Amino acid sequence: MAETLFDLAIIGAGVTGSSIAYQLSAYDTKVVVLEKMEDISFGVTKANSGIIHAGFHHKPDSLKAHLEIQGNLMYDELKQTLDFPFKRVGILVAAFNYEEMKMVEKLYHQGVENNVPRIEIVSRERILDLEPKLSQDVVGGLYAPTGGIIEPYRFVFALMESALKNGVELRRNFMVSQCKQKDGVFTILSADNQAVRARRVVNAAGLYSDEVSRIFKAEEFQIIPRKGEEYLLERNASGFPRHVIFPVPVKNSKGVLVIPTVEGTMMIGPTAEEIDDKEDFSTTRDNLERVFTLAMKMVPMISKKEIITSFAGLRPAMKGNDFLIKISDKTPHFIQAAAIQSPGLTAAPAIGLYVLDLLKQDGMELVKKIDHDPKLEKKPMIREFDFSDADKLISDDRRYGNIVCRCENVSEAEIIEAIKNGHHTLDGIKFYTRAGMGRCQGGFCAYKIIKILMRETGKSAYQLTKRGGNSFLLSHQLGEGKVDTPS
Amino acid sequence: MIEKKYHSIVIGGGAAGLSAAYEISKSGFSVALIEREESLGGILMQCIHNGFGLQEYKEELTGPEYAERAIAKMAGSGVEIITSTTVSDLIDENGTKTAHCYSAVHGALKLGADTIVLAMGCRERNRGNIGTAGTRPAGIFTAGSAQRLINIEGFIPGKRVVIIGSGDIGLIMARRMTWVGAKVLAVVEILPYASGLTRNITQCLNDFNIPLYTSHIVSRIYGHDRVEKVDITPLVDGAPQDEDTFSIECDTILLSVGLIPENELSCKIGVEINQDTKGPYVHSNYMTNVKGVFACGNVLHVHDIVDFVTEEARRCAVNVVDYLRRKILPTEFRIQPGANVIYLVPNHYVPGEEINLYLRTFIVKNNAQLIVETSDKVVLEKKLLHVRPSEMIKVRIGEKDLARLSADEFKDLKVSIV
Numbered sequence: 045m046a047e048t049l050f051d052l053a054i055i056g057a058g059v060t061g062s063s064i065a066y067q068l069s070a071y072d073t074k075v076v077v078l079e080k081m082e083d084i085s086f087g088v089t090k091a092n093s094g095i096i097h098a099g100f101h102h103k104p105d106s107l108k109a110h111l112e113i114q115g116n117l118m119y120d121e122l123k124q125t126l127d128f129p130f131k132r133v134g135i136l137v138a139a140f141n142y143e144e145m146k147m148v149e150k151l152y153h154q155g156v157e158n159n160v161p162r163i164e165i166v167s168r169e170r171i172l173d174l175e176p177k178l179s180q181d182v183v184g185g186l187y188a189p190t191g192g193i194i195e196p197y198r199f200v201f202a203l204m205e206s207a208l209k210n211g212v213e214l215r216r217n218f219m220v221s222q223c224k225q226k227d228g229v230f231t232i233l234s235a236d237n238q239a240v241r242a243r244r245v246v247n248a249a250g251l252y253s254d255e256v257s258r259i260f261k262a263e264e265f266q267i268i269p270r271k272g273e274e275y276l277l278e279r280n281a282s283g284f285p286r287h288v289i290f291p292v293p294v295k296n297s298k299g300v301l302v303i304p305t306v307e308g309t310m311m312i313g314p315t316a317e318e319i320d321d322k323e324d325f326s327t328t329r330d331n332l333e334r335v336f337t338l339a340m341k342m343v344p345m346i347s348k349k350e351i352i353t354s355f356a357g358l359r360p361a362m363k364g365n366d367f368l369i370k371i372s373d374k375t376p377h378f379i380q381a382a383a384i385q386s387p388g389l390t391a392a393p394a395i396g397l398y399v400l401d402l403l404k405q406d407g408m409e410l411v412k413k414i415d416h417d418p419k420l421e422k423k424p425m426i427r428e429f430d431f432s433d434a435d436k437l438i439s440d441d442r443r444y445g446n447i448v449c450r451c452e453n454v455s456e457a458e459i460i461e462a463i464k465n466g467h468h469t470l471d472g473i474k475f476y477t478r479a480g481m482g483r484c485q486g487g488f489c490a491y492k493i494i495k496i497l498m499r500e501t502g503k504s505a506y507q508l509t510k511r512g513g514n515s516f517l518l519s520h521q522l523g524e525g526k527v528d529t530p531s
Numbered sequence: 532m533i534e535k536k537y538h539s540i541v542i543g544g545g546a547a548g549l550s551a552a553y554e555i556s557k558s559g560f561s562v563a564l565i566e567r568e569e570s571l572g573g574i575l576m577q578c579i580h581n582g583f584g585l586q587e588y589k590e591e592l593t594g595p596e597y598a599e600r601a602i603a604k605m606a607g608s609g610v611e612i613i614t615s616t617t618v619s620d621l622i623d624e625n626g627t628k629t630a631h632c633y634s635a636v637h638g639a640l641k642l643g644a645d646t647i648v649l650a651m652g653c654r655e656r657n658r659g660n661i662g663t664a665g666t667r668p669a670g671i672f673t674a675g676s677a678q679r680l681i682n683i684e685g686f687i688p689g690k691r692v693v694i695i696g697s698g699d700i701g702l703i704m705a706r707r708m709t710w711v712g713a714k715v716l717a718v719v720e721i722l723p724y725a726s727g728l729t730r731n732i733t734q735c736l737n738d739f740n741i742p743l744y745t746s747h748i749v750s751r752i753y754g755h756d757r758v759e760k761v762d763i764t765p766l767v768d769g770a771p772q773d774e775d776t777f778s779i780e781c782d783t784i785l786l787s788v789g790l791i792p793e794n795e796l797s798c799k800i801g802v803e804i805n806q807d808t809k810g811p812y813v814h815s816n817y818m819t820n821v822k823g824v825f826a827c828g829n830v831l832h833v834h835d836i837v838d839f840v841t842e843e844a845r846r847c848a849v850n851v852v853d854y855l856r857r858k859i860l861p862t863e864f865r866i867q868p869g870a871n872v873i874y875l876v877p878n879h880y881v882p883g884e885e886i887n888l889y890l891r892t893f894i895v896k897n898n899a900q901l902i903v904e905t906s907d908k909v910v911l912e913k914k915l916l917h918v919r920p921s922e923m924i925k926v927r928i929g930e931k932d933l934a935r936l937s938a939d940e941f942k943d944l945k946v947s948i949v
């Protein structure tokens with residue numbers, strides 16, 4: 045069979061790859077995104093602090109600082125077009141002594157140099173007025189009103205939906221493992237021997253961008269995972285702040301933060317710990333204690349009793365701590381968008397534009413599509429509906445009246461919408477709809493979602509997974525032949 | 532949009548809601564019973580084991596059988612039953628309460644009432660709530676959700692099982708998992724004693740040779756895709772003995788680590804929550820701090836025996852009826868937890884009127900003494916053969932006992948267990 049020859053293959057469907065795909069979808073080119081996992085956004089992008097940084101943390105001469113501030117400024121327009129949860133709640137840095145105030149001054153000047161809008165140094169009185177839940181021990185701090193919070197996976201789903209709508213293709217479960225280059229064409233092979241041909245390749249493989257670079261015989265570098273543990277607290281948590289609260293940063297880390305999430309839960313974290321294993325997502329008791337101690341120093345009302353879940357994410361860091369975004373010096377037509385550690389989420393929209401430029405420099409012919417239509421229609425969610433309008437919504441589609449997830453108020457219609465958009469795992473549905481993200485963590489709704497998934501996809505119960513691979517949810521069905529769970 | 536008015540709306544069609552709705556309507560008041568699921572019965576429907584109804588019906592029934600009896604009474608009772616309908620918001624405007632509901636069958640409903648009975652039951656504490664370290668693979672279930680998966684849906688969660696917590700649901704699931712062919716490798720309990728009923732330890736663990744590790748914790752969970760292993764660490768005086776940690780290979784973890792009353796909806800109408808029960812504070816008549824809003828069953832405090840739920844709901848209903856007739860709350864005094872008492876319900880009493888108290892204690896003790904007293908007089912002393920935290924204690928303080936107090940001696944009561 046004559047395979048399509050793509051103009052571009054993007055490896056990795058995290059926020060980096062998806063932002064690049066989104067930018068490219070405005071042009072008349074054939075683009076494919078290759079993702080090794082069962083769903084998109086399942087890599088680093090699903091497990092982070094969800095903050096759109098204001099842009100005062102990094103030195104003005106770094107690529108990071110430049111893309112961070114540019115990325116931040118692009119979010120309002122993106123939200124208009126793509127409708128994902130994002131709010132500019134503002135960022136506070138809280139200082140607890142004179143030395144820390146000195147550091148705040150430094151951050152302020154760095155912010156001014158980076159062109160962070162409306163950044164200010166605040167007195168004790170002003171910071172307590174802005175954030176009454178802060179500890180009385182605070183002495184002052186920094187305020188950056190343009191900082192924001194986001195649901196990263198929902199942003200990526202939206203980017204990809206828009207890209208797909210405009211002709212980009214997506215292959216899930218495609219783990220890039222080999223490559224041949226001949227006559228200016230890459231033949232990219234997956235672990236299970238599927239092939240995709242493309243003229244150019246972008247490496248946006250996150251934690252594995254070093255390995256992908258090696259597969260393409262491009263730059264040699266090493267990704268050193270830096271683990272961050274985060275703890276989620278329930279809705280209406282007693283310590284829920286108005287702003288994102290940072291401590292004064294220490295080397296290599298912005299410290300443990302107190303974060304209001306866009307959807308009303310609350311998060312504290314992350315830790316920062318260099319590790320060897322790129323698949324180690326475990327959390328520890330010691331770090332739980334540490335995170336709470338640090339967070340409670342800033343906001344004493346935070347309570348451990350309100351934890352609903354925890355998780356860990358790995359920052360794909362590289363020596364030198366900057367992003368690696370460039371046209372490869374070694375492999376022609378291979379573009380690196382690698383080592384995108386923090387603030388990768390913030391920078392992603394700008395990385396998309398930056399890579400677009402690199403592709404132009406590399407000679408890619410980019411002509412705007414005349415019929416490009418990036419806008420996504422707002423999808424109804426029962427929890428966002430005004431009660432007086434809900435009757436109409438439900439009479440149009442009864443399934444909006446069936447509340448499947450009671451903690452987060454998610455209806456059957458929303459679950460089905462997720463499934464229709466290709467999210468066929470319990471976690472995929474959770475990230476898309478929030479079902480299972482609340483206080484009971486799926487205790488009440490998992491079985492309901494399992495049944496809807498079976499009905500909508502025709503799969504049997506024991507084929508369903510939490511997040512692809514061998515993460516099977518159930519062993520077998522009563523009365524059916526037993527099917528082995530993985531050992 | 533459907534809009535209707537009732538004397539009373541009962542939210543939740545489990546044992547509590549069924550009993551309350553029936554009793555209120557018996558007195559001639561209009562009642563709507565709202566249940567989110569397609570059928571009534573609540574948590575009972577998944578408890579297919581025996582042991583329900585010994586007090587109410589003087590016979591041993593399964594959960595569904597117990598529920599059936601309560602549901603059968605509804606026919607011809609005049610209660611309007613609205614199933615497949617979730618109450619999502621409660622609003623109080625000048626004494627009239629409005630429930631906003633969503634339903635795939637009825638659309639959006641706006642139901643008004645003079646009184647509301649909260650009977651929403653409880654949810655299970657989960658892994659995040661107990662902060663177990665390790666990875667987050669598939670194969671971790673709360674015991675109640677596993678019970679639902681097996682008993683109602685017919686799905687088997689896994690084959691090699693470790694159960695965290697020795698509450699009754701965990702114990703019952705140990706036996707249930709064994710019956711469906713799984714191997715239960717351990718029940719791990721942080722306390723020095725099992726928290727479930729003694730009969731369940733015998734019938735669900737000992738009879739199947741399932742090891743119970745008391746004073747142990749699951750200290751870490753392993754597995755990338757699906758659960759692969761747990762570490763178990765013994766405790767001495769509450770401190771983990773890391774060097775004595777051992778591992779068990781398993782593919783499934785069930786958590787039976789406590790229940791929490793579901794009061795998010797109650798809070799929307801301003802109901803004040805007691806942090807010891809996680810349920811509302813209630814007056815002697817089961818009314819919360821919000822006038823006309825009552826609570827009973829697991830939403831008020833977690834019960835271990837359904838018969839007490841039915842009984843409590845009935846008593847609550849009698850008071851709802853009384854309130855509907857008179858709309859006044861008599862003068863009352865507080866009842867406060869004294870020595871070794873975790874909590875008690877209700878939190879108030881009316882001078883001279885019989886008090887039916889439910890309480891839990893912090894201590895494990897044989898031949899304990901229950902003392903009810905004011906600051907200067909003992910009202911009641913009672914011997915209790917055996918007390919422990921997991922078994923709810925029920926005491927009746929009769930009019931005779933209260934007669935020990937003369938009219939001017941009524942004041943706040945304190946209840947202790949020593």
Ligand SMILES: Cc1cc2nc3c(=O)[nH]c(=O)nc-3n(C[C@H](O)[C@H](O)[C@H](O)COP(=O)(O)OP(=O)(O)OC[C@H]3O[C@@H](n4cnc5c(N)ncnc54)[C@H](O)[C@@H]3O)c2cc1C
Pocket residue numbers: 055056057058059060061078079080081084085086087088089090091092093094095096097218219220221248249250251252253256270271272273314356357358359360384385386387388389390391
């Ligand atoms: C704890 C923590 C907190 C953070 N907080 C913030 C924050 O608040 N604000 C912020 O701006 N940034 C934050 N970051 C950084 C941000 O999360 C990352 O920079 C960003 O998500 C990286 O996205 P990515 O697309 O490059 O990588 P990923 O999301 O990992 O995407 C790479 C994708 O490539 C796929 N892939 C890998 N190898 C292959 C292969 N061989 N074949 C096919 N596909 C492959 C992976 O499966 C993955 O889906 C944080 C990071 C962490 C860990």
Ligand SMILES: Cc1cc2nc3c(=O)[nH]c(=O)nc-3n(C[C@H](O)[C@H](O)[C@H](O)COP(=O)(O)OP(=O)(O)OC[C@H]3O[C@@H](n4cnc5c(N)ncnc54)[C@H](O)[C@@H]3O)c2cc1C
Pocket residue numbers: 542543544545546547548565566567568572573574575578580581582583584616617618619650651652653675678699700790793796827828829830833834835836837838840
């Ligand atoms: C898993 C488990 C096992 C048990 N085992 C035993 C046993 O062996 N023996 C024994 O005697 N007792 C047992 N009990 C105790 C006893 O059965 C329960 O305490 C009792 O059934 C609880 O009744 P309830 O009505 O308070 O709550 P539930 O039965 O939980 O009923 C609450 C109902 O409210 C509905 N609801 C909640 N919120 C809303 C809303 N917003 N809108 C509409 N509807 C709503 C729910 O769907 C549910 O049907 C067990 C309890 C549990 C939880």
